Amino acid sequence: MDTEITLRVDGADHRLTVDTRTTLLDALRERLGNTSPKKGCDHGQCGACTVLLDGRRANSCLALAVAHDGADVVTAAGLATDGELHPMQRSFIEHDAFQCGYCTPGQIVSAVAMVEEAATGWPSAVTFTPPAGPDAAPDLGPVDLAAQPDEIRERMSGNLCRCAAYANMIPAIQEVARS
């Protein structure tokens, strides 16, 4: 069943006709030729397809394109500005934070979003450990990622890396979080 939708992808507007079954990931890759988001598991388990969907990181393999008509999508390919790599992209290169590179666009989009989330005070499961006392007010302020690698590990757990390049991703992300 075909439906016409519009998508803004990495700043450019597109009008396309999609079958209702088309995922956002397939629309990006197969229809718009943007192969930056990768198809790993195609079941929301690996994070290789991560994009910013209306500003928030999301698994594009589980989002139906038809349900996101009019959405603003940013892929790893769209993070660079005026030919300059995003600081997170540069940091991944400097820290050798990848091996085969297949999961890397998803890792980088996720890391960029994560730094924002921590800065706005979004908690993670790690933030709550250990249990607070009865009168403890939660700390709603920014989370210091640079000082807490456990926070980075927890917040990046939706992105798998089969080469296990995690060890170098942590300092890569810490460096961007610090700046």
Place this chain on the structure above:
Amino acid sequence: MRPFRYERATDPASAVALLARSPQAAFLGGGTNLVDLMKLDVARPDLLVDIRGVTSRAIEELPDGGVRIGAGVSNSDLAADPLVRRRYPVVAQAVLNGASTQLRNLATVGGNLLQRTRCLYFQDVTTACNKREPGTGCSAIAGHNRDLAILGTSPECIATNPSDLAVALAAMDAVVQTVGPDGGRRIPLTELHRLPGSEPQHDNVLTHGELITAVDLPPLAVAARSYYRKIRDRASYAFALVSVAAAIDLADGRVRDVRIALGGVAHKPWRATRAEDLLRGGPVDEQRLRRAAEAELADARPQSANAFKIPLARNAIVRTVLDLVQAAPA
């Protein structure tokens, strides 16, 4: 994936009316579970009714001091909400212990409560499964059942409910609001999901076309000191082997109020009322907690590979409540 029609509902009434058009129709929220099940050919809707523009995305304080969570609130927004974090920390924590940020950004509160079991056989259409195809048998009972239920099982199904949020909400006496073809109703969270019995195809008591619109949390003094502990095969981003949502309120060293619910052990979030009753009014120490947990688990009936869940659940209850009792006041 099989072909389907897609409609966007404009208000709850139109969503309910649209769904009534087909017995195979389904509501689409975040889609994180439904779209996956469609890819696996487990879910075969011929019509998706998109309700993301219909259900409330607001979290608001109620006149009685409780909190109303719109069914369309994303899991991320729920976990980050200051009111929820302050008054019901166990709820925010439970959400953050489930899935990944990418999934929580898409997933909604209503959808979280209605997600299907992750039993391997339910998700594999090449195997027999009474939940997916009633009458075909249960492959898990004689198969890989390490992750599955120990409480409230039936000879037809030993699946577990996978939601972390539901476990915390069960402990907090949450109430689910719905609208359906026959009007609206309020369902205590502990009565939303059902045990499998002879009809494991029904996860919950909702009728076709009934839409969750909100979840109400009552004002609850005990909720301020609450905690969610999830035990799983890896540190993050995995379903629970066992989880515990607990809350305790002490006065003069005695238990004024206590809430305990278990996840990963049954077809529904398991409110441990037997353990709560044994603890209420008395002092709290490791021995008493252990006895209460053992009483709760006395009816547990493990499968070939999941007997470890009984001591695991017992120890998780003891440890979690003790941690709460020992947490230093700020």
